[in-house]
Amino acid sequence: MLLVVDDQLAIRQLLAEALGGEHEVVLAANGHEAIGVVRENRPDLILLDLKMPGLSGLETLREINKFAPGIPVILITAYGEVSDAEEAERMGVRCLIIKPFDLNEVRAAVRRVLEGFRFDFCS
């Protein structure tokens, strides 16, 4: 199961459409919803928006890592938003997708991360 976390409805819908053909996709609109989903059912991969009201993407990931460490994460960001890429990698971020993204890039990134691909810029 893939968990998509983004505060923007249009982005959640876009990612659900792009990935829903090949994967079961669960959507969360904020960090608290995401934490609730992971408590119920551990995802194979999380696509996580960095900038959200309330808990940021990395704050959300920090909470998730306390009870479900090791889930691979694709972080969705704008350029320059990740100040400490090494810390992000330690937290499970395998790849950064830079907005605006191309859906083919997202599909390719998901495939690569599920195959065990390590940290890099995916787009």
Ligand SMILES: [Mg+2]
């Ligand atoms: Mg956002």
